[in-house]
Amino acid sequence: SxxxxxxxxxxxxxxxxxxxxxxxxxxxxxxNLYWYRQAAGxxxxxxxxxxxxxxxxxxxxxxxxxxRPQDRQFILSSKKLLLSDSGFYLCAWSGLAGDYEQFFGxxxxxxxx
Amino acid sequence: DAKTTQPPSMDCAEGRxxxxxxxxxxxxxxxxxxxxxxxxxxxxxxIIHGLKNNETNEMASLIITEDRKSSTLILPHATLRDTAVxxxxxxxxxxxxxxxxxxxxxxxxxx
Numbered sequence: 001s002x003x004x005x006x007x008x009x010x011x012x013x014x015x016x017x018x019x020x021x022x023x024x025x026x027x028x029x030x031x032n033l034y035w036y037r038q039a040a041g042x043x044x045x046x047x048x049x050x051x052x053x054x055x056x057x058x059x060x061x062x063x064x065x066x067x068r069p070q071d072r073q074f075i076l077s078s079k080k081l082l083l084s085d086s087g088f089y090l091c092a093w094s095g096l097a098g099d100y101e102q103f104f105g106x107x108x109x110x111x112x113x
Numbered sequence: 114d115a116k117t118t119q120p121p122s123m124d125c126a127e128g129r130x131x132x133x134x135x136x137x138x139x140x141x142x143x144x145x146x147x148x149x150x151x152x153x154x155x156x157x158x159x160i161i162h163g164l165k166n167n168e169t170n171e172m173a174s175l176i177i178t179e180d181r182k183s184s185t186l187i188l189p190h191a192t193l194r195d196t197a198v199x200x201x202x203x204x205x206x207x208x209x210x211x212x213x214x215x216x217x218x219x220x221x222x223x224x
Contacts, residue, residue, distance in 0.1 A: 106155070
């Protein structure tokens with residue numbers, strides 16, 4: 001069966017520090033991968049999605065970036081965090097065309113102080 | 114993707130049916146209706162989806178009006194564990210695969 005992992009589960013970082021969040025998927029090949037962010041009390045906002053290794057689409061301008069170095073690995077990064085980067089970061093995967101369901105990871109709660 | 118409109122909150126008594134409405138008046142012919150829910154501090158969970166026929170699975174039923182401009186998610190016997198934010202999303206079956214989440218409906222199941 002397929003599983004999706006995210007780490008760390010929680011993170012507290014000072015403003016201006018770098019960020020690296022990792023997401024890995026097991027049990028499937030060639031998944032579509034997504035990064036979402038949820039600010040406190042708000043809905044989910046799509047940040048990035050990827051249909052293959054090295055293929056990243058950005059949905060909103062921001063100081064975050066994403067990379068997909070391996071088929072089942074998706075990384076969210078920042079060189080300098082802002083206070084507004086605080087939130088709940090969720091990674092998700094879906095299958096190829098015709099597979100309708102997205103599966104979400106447990107999330108990382110990031111607090112920038 | 115078509116925009117959806119949902120009530121911000123609803124209450125339901127435990128054991129009764131919960132009927133969650135969604136308006137999607139600008140939906141186009143190739144767009145599906147999806148429902149996800151998010152329990153506090155967890156990632157969203159897929160519930161059900163449909164195109165134009167009513168659908169039922171072990172979690173819920175989805176009723177889509179004939180003109181497809183609105184739908185209703187039905188939880189037949191709500192339990193306390195169904196307390197969550199429920200998101201109605203429309204998305205085409207091809208092209209961009211990402212989901213666009215709105216504000217959803219916060220369902221509170223009362224004991």
